[in-house]
Amino acid sequence: MHNASFHYSAVRAFFRLCAVVSALCLASIGQAWAHAHPESQSPVAGAVVSAPQEVRITYDDALEPAFSSLSVSDASGKQVNSAKSEVDASTHKTMRVALPVLPAGEYQVKWVAVADDGHRTQGSYKFTVK
Amino acid sequence: MRNALTRAAFGLAIASLTPLGHAHAVAGNRIFPSTLAVDDPGVGDELDFQFSHIRAPNDDGDTASVNTWSANYAKTITPNLAVSVGTNYSTERVPGNPAVKGFDNLGLGIKYLVYVNPVHEFMFSVGIDSDIGGSGSKAVGSSFSTYTPTIFAGKGFGDLPDAWGWLRPLAITGTIGQQYASDSSVPNQLNWGMTLQYSLPYLQSFVKNVGLSKPFSNLIPVVELAMSTCTSGSCSGSTTGTINPGIIWESRTAQIGLEAQIPANRASGNSIGVRLQTHFFFDDIFPQSIGKPIF
Numbered sequence: 001m002h003n004a005s006f007h008y009s010a011v012r013a014f015f016r017l018c019a020v021v022s023a024l025c026l027a028s029i030g031q032a033w034a035h036a037h038p039e040s041q042s043p044v045a046g047a048v049v050s051a052p053q054e055v056r057i058t059y060d061d062a063l064e065p066a067f068s069s070l071s072v073s074d075a076s077g078k079q080v081n082s083a084k085s086e087v088d089a090s091t092h093k094t095m096r097v098a099l100p101v102l103p104a105g106e107y108q109v110k111w112v113a114v115a116d117d118g119h120r121t122q123g124s125y126k127f128t129v130k
Numbered sequence: 131m132r133n134a135l136t137r138a139a140f141g142l143a144i145a146s147l148t149p150l151g152h153a154h155a156v157a158g159n160r161i162f163p164s165t166l167a168v169d170d171p172g173v174g175d176e177l178d179f180q181f182s183h184i185r186a187p188n189d190d191g192d193t194a195s196v197n198t199w200s201a202n203y204a205k206t207i208t209p210n211l212a213v214s215v216g217t218n219y220s221t222e223r224v225p226g227n228p229a230v231k232g233f234d235n236l237g238l239g240i241k242y243l244v245y246v247n248p249v250h251e252f253m254f255s256v257g258i259d260s261d262i263g264g265s266g267s268k269a270v271g272s273s274f275s276t277y278t279p280t281i282f283a284g285k286g287f288g289d290l291p292d293a294w295g296w297l298r299p300l301a302i303t304g305t306i307g308q309q310y311a312s313d314s315s316v317p318n319q320l321n322w323g324m325t326l327q328y329s330l331p332y333l334q335s336f337v338k339n340v341g342l343s344k345p346f347s348n349l350i351p352v353v354e355l356a357m358s359t360c361t362s363g364s365c366s367g368s369t370t371g372t373i374n375p376g377i378i379w380e381s382r383t384a385q386i387g388l389e390a391q392i393p394a395n396r397a398s399g400n401s402i403g404v405r406l407q408t409h410f411f412f413d414d415i416f417p418q419s420i421g422k423p424i425f
Contacts, residue, residue, distance in 0.1 A: 015199070035156075035414055037382060038335050046295070046338025060382060117417045122248070123159050125336045126292075 035121050036061035036093075036113040045125035051102040052129075055081075055109050062092035067114035070097045075106045092116070102129045158248030159336050160286035160301060161329075163378045166387045166407045167356035168305055168323035171253040171284035173212035173243045175412035175421045178202045184372070184391050184403030188224070193399070195223045202237070206413075206423040214239040220270055232267025235275075241282070251286030251301070263312060274316055280307030288336065299332040308361070317363035323371075327352040331380065350378040352387075357394060370398040374405065383414045 036059040043049045055072055070085035085097040095111065110124045155162035155172020162170045166180060182198045202216030218234040241257030256279070263275035284303035287294075304324040311318060329350045334342055357371030376389025391403035412421035 035382060037331075041335070041339070044339035045334065045336055119413075119417060121156070123336055 035119045036063055036115045037121060038111075038123065041109075041125070043127040046127065048128045048130050050130065052099060054096050054098050056094060056096040057111060058094045059113055060093075061115045063087050063095060064114045064116055064118070065092065067120075068095055068112060070095050070109070070111045072097065072099060073108050073110070080107065104129050155253055155284060157246050157251045157253045157284070157286065159288050159332065160251035161331075161380070162253065162284045162286075162301060162303060163327065163329075163350050163352070163380050163385060163387075164407075164409050165303065165325045165327070165352060165354055165378070166376065166389050166405050167354045167372070167374050168303065168325050169280075169282060170303055171243075171255050171282040173206055173210060173241050173255065174204060175206050175212075175416075176204045177410045177412060178216075178407065179409070180405060180407045182391070182403065182405045184399065185401045186393070186399040187397065192224045197221045204239075205420075208425050209423050210243040212241050214241070217266070222270070230269050232270040235261040235263060235266040235271040237261050249289065251288045253282075253284045255282040256280070257282065259307070272316075274311050274313035276309050276311050278307040278309040278321060280305055280321070286332075288332070295337050298337045299329045301327050301329065303327075317365050318361045320359045320361050321357070322359070323354065323356040325352055325354045327378075345379055348379050348381060350380055352376055352378055352389070354389065355394070368397060370395065372398060372403070376405070383411050385409045385411075
C-alpha cells in the first residue's frame with residue numbers, strides 16, 4: 001500500500017514537472033530571440049519577375065547589421081550588386097540590397113543573418129528576370 | 131523469473147524505440163527536424179516530450195497494449211558536444227492480467243558532432259546511449275544496463291541541379307547502433323533507423339515560393355523507419371520495428387509531431403499505433419542562459 005502510494009506520487013510529480021516545464025517554455029517563447037529565419041522575401045524564391053530594383057528579406061528576428069549581409073549574383077556567379085546591403089534602422093528585421101538594372105537571366109540571392117545574440121543562419125535561392 | 135525476463139526484454143524493446151537525445155541540426159540551408167523515433171544527427175539544447183501508444187507482441191506470445199510517456203533533455207557542453215538524460219513511464223496491459231506500469235530505467239547519452247558540410251547539407255555525429263539498470267521501477271525497468279554506441283548522419287538534397295529543384299526539399303537521416311547488455315544472458319541487438327523528409331519551409335524559402343500560408347508553410351511530411359535486429363542468442367537475426375509516416379510542424383522555438391506507427395512485420399505487431407511529440411529548442415528559447423553551451 002505504501003509502495004503504491006509512493007508510485008502514484010512519483011507519477012504525479014513526473015507529469016506535473018513535465019507540465020510546469022512545458023508551460024515555462026511556452027511562456028518564454030514570446031520573449032525569445034535567437035536564430036533568424038526569413039518570413040517574407042521579394043522577389044520570392046523561384047519567381048519570374050521584371051527587373052527588381054532591390055532584394056528585400058524580412059526576418060522573424062532582429063538582425064545585427066554589422067554581421068548580416070545580402071548579395072545577388074548572376075548565372076556566372078558574378079556579384080551584380082555594387083551597393084552594400086543594409087538593415088532597417090527601426091525594427092532591424094528587414095534587410096535589403098539595391099540592384100542595378102538587371103538584364104534577363106537567372107540570379108541567385110545569398111544571405112547571412114546574424115541575430116542580436118549572435119546566432120547565425122544562412123540561405124540562398126534563385127529568381128529569374130524576364 | 132521468466133516473467134521478469136519477458137518484462138525486461140519487452141521494456142528493452144520499447145526503450146530502444148525511444149531515442150534519448152534530440153537535437154537542433156543545421157547544415158547550410160537545411161534544418162533537420164527533431165524526428166520522433168529516429169534521433170537526428172545534430173546536437174543541441176532541447177527538451178522533448180512524447181506519448182506513444184502501440185500494441186505489440188511480448189515474449190509470451192500475448193499482445194500487449196503499451197502506452198509510454200517520455201521526457202528527454204539534452205544539454206550542450208561545447209557547441210559540438212551534448213549530454214542527455216531521459217526516462218519513460220509506461221503502462222503495459224495484457225488482457226486477463228493486471229496492468230504493468232512504472233518508470234523505465236534512466237537513460238543517459240553523450241553525442242559529438244563530428245562533421246558538418248553546409249554546401250552539401252551533410253552532418254555526421256557519434257554518440258553512446260545507455261540505460262542504467264535498476265534505476266527504474268522493478269515492474270518495467272530491467273535489472274541490467276545497456277550501452278549503445280551509435281552513428282548518426284543526415285543529408286539534405288539542396289545541392290541537386292536546377293532540373294531536380296522540386297526534390298531539393300528532400301532529406302534523409304539515419305542512425306545505426308549496436309546495443310550491448312551488461313547481462314550476458316540478454317541478447318545484443320542492432321538498432322537502426324532512417325527517415326525520409328520533405329521540408330515545405332525549405333521549398334518556400336530556398337526553392338520556389340508556392341504561396342503556402344501558415345501553418346502549412348511550417349510542415350514537414352516525414353516517414354521514419356525505426357528497427358531493431360537481434361544479433362545474439364536464440365533470437366539472432368530476427369528484426370522488429372515500425373514504419374512511421376507522419377507530419378512535423380516546425381517553428382523557430384518548438385515543434386509538434388504526429389506519426390502513425392505501423393508494424394514493419396508480423397513479429398512487430400498487427401495493429402497501428404500512434405506517437406505524439408512536443409519539442410522545445412532551448413537554444414532559441416533561452417539563448418543567453420541554459421540554451422547555450424557551457425563552454
